[in-house]
Amino acid sequence: MTMLEPCQTSYDLAARRAEFPILHQQVHGRPLVYLDNAATSQKPQAVIDCLQHYYSQDNANVHRGVHCLSERATAAYEAARDRVRAFIHADRREEIVFVRGTTEAINLVAQSYLRPRLQPDDEILISTLEHHSNIVPWQILCRQTGARLRVIEISDAGEIDQASFQRLLGPRTKLLAVGHVSNALGTINPVAEMIEQAHTQGVPVLVDGAQAVPHLAVDVQQLDADFYAFSGHKVYGPTGIGVLYAKQALLEAMEPYQGGGDMISKVTFEHTDYNQLPYRFEAGTPNIAGAIGLAAALDYVDAIGLAAIAAHEQQLLEYGSDALQRVPGLRLIGTARQKAGILSFVMEQAHPHDISTVLDQFGVAIRAGHHCTMPLMQRLGLPATARASLALYNGPDDIDALVAGLQQVCRLFGDR
Ligand code: PMP
Numbered sequence: 001m002t003m004l005e006p007c008q009t010s011y012d013l014a015a016r017r018a019e020f021p022i023l024h025q026q027v028h029g030r031p032l033v034y035l036d037n038a039a040t041s042q043k044p045q046a047v048i049d050c051l052q053h054y055y056s057q058d059n060a061n062v063h064r065g066v067h068c069l070s071e072r073a074t075a076a077y078e079a080a081r082d083r084v085r086a087f088i089h090a091d092r093r094e095e096i097v098f099v100r101g102t103t104e105a106i107n108l109v110a111q112s113y114l115r116p117r118l119q120p121d122d123e124i125l126i127s128t129l130e131h132h133s134n135i136v137p138w139q140i141l142c143r144q145t146g147a148r149l150r151v152i153e154i155s156d157a158g159e160i161d162q163a164s165f166q167r168l169l170g171p172r173t174k175l176l177a178v179g180h181v182s183n184a185l186g187t188i189n190p191v192a193e194m195i196e197q198a199h200t201q202g203v204p205v206l207v208d209g210a211q212a213v214p215h216l217a218v219d220v221q222q223l224d225a226d227f228y229a230f231s232g233h234k235v236y237g238p239t240g241i242g243v244l245y246a247k248q249a250l251l252e253a254m255e256p257y258q259g260g261g262d263m264i265s266k267v268t269f270e271h272t273d274y275n276q277l278p279y280r281f282e283a284g285t286p287n288i289a290g291a292i293g294l295a296a297a298l299d300y301v302d303a304i305g306l307a308a309i310a311a312h313e314q315q316l317l318e319y320g321s322d323a324l325q326r327v328p329g330l331r332l333i334g335t336a337r338q339k340a341g342i343l344s345f346v347m348e349q350a351h352p353h354d355i356s357t358v359l360d361q362f363g364v365a366i367r368a369g370h371h372c373t374m375p376l377m378q379r380l381g382l383p384a385t386a387r388a389s390l391a392l393y394n395g396p397d398d399i400d401a402l403v404a405g406l407q408q409v410c411r412l413f414g415d416r
Helices: 013-018 045-058 068-087 102-117 136-145 162-168 191-200 248-252 288-304 306-325 352-361 374-380 396-413
Strands: 096-099 123-127 148-152 173-179 205-208 227-231 242-246 264-267 272-274 330-333 342-347 367-369 385-389
Touching: 045 068, 045 288, 068 096, 068 288, 096 102, 102 136, 102 173, 102 205, 102 227, 102 242, 123 136, 123 162, 136 148, 148 162, 162 191, 173 191, 191 205, 242 248, 288 306, 306 330, 306 342, 306 396, 342 396, 352 367, 352 385, 352 396
Parallel strands: 123 148, 123 173, 173 205, 205 227
Antiparallel strands: 096 242, 227 242, 264 272, 330 342, 342 385, 367 385
């Protein structure tokens, strides 16, 4: 097989790559090719420097201290909230709740928003594409309340079946919870249209934006999302920090998720008055460094521009799809018309785990498995896929290294 010509692009890939120190190493004697970005993305020097600065200059607990370091830490933590608000175009800073990640955000909505509002036989609507973190919290809730989980079907290409959505959306539906971008297949779901439809029936919508925020410009007001969740570590920020956006009126009507310090305004043994928004939902010492590091990551992404990142990644996705389809015995899984950042595939010759083990020997990091989407794998009739996932620092040379490794898989495993 001949290698394809590199993409023609004005995007300064070399400059981007230089900003990520972890990429400049060898793995098994080969230059590292990191294509596991949907699991977690690497961190630019700006984020690493920001964390280093925070812990070496400003570290203190927030909100409670009057000393200088506490004031600095509080100012930086609250500035991070403003940064997130601007990044996702929320109306108000009160609508930005810092959480551990997408998983915690969804659990928060399940327990604080939906649980008190559910009756037996009410329905929660999700799609077949969902990550376990947008399935299991609703199942727990169904067990707690007697409500039912309903699942929108998908096509073989991995697109949400809109007719199935129309059929299932009904008077019993109390929430629609849907991913913006599928982590297993890369499908970009038409969430704006789905939100509009759900709202015509008075159904609020939670969008799992974990895989969207690194690749697409997100405007929660334009989408009219009621809840929008994402994780810092997938958008070049630290682990252990994420965001729940929720419309203020919804947050105001919700009970706290956890009790503890910072979420109160007055406590007696008889009674507690809760703090104002958003602190009511941030019990305990938050991930201060994480929030500040996330703000640095969002600054970094904005400086490049999500439009430039999306255009680059889209070009790379096309290049990668073409290149992979030329590998003998390889089948792409997930061929939706609108996709972001993901190349999932299987090979006749080898199991996905064998593929990724061989690739690792070439310094190429991909993921193999069910990608926390076991029900989706069942729907597709597959135990697992191999998944290469893209970030702003990947280029055609990374795809070429992937393809070279896959050719080795063909040689090693031969025809089956
Ligand atoms: N939803 C999607 C679509 C994801 O890709 C992920 C992470 N793989 C999650 C939710 C969960 O994110 P986290 O583990 O950061 O909470």
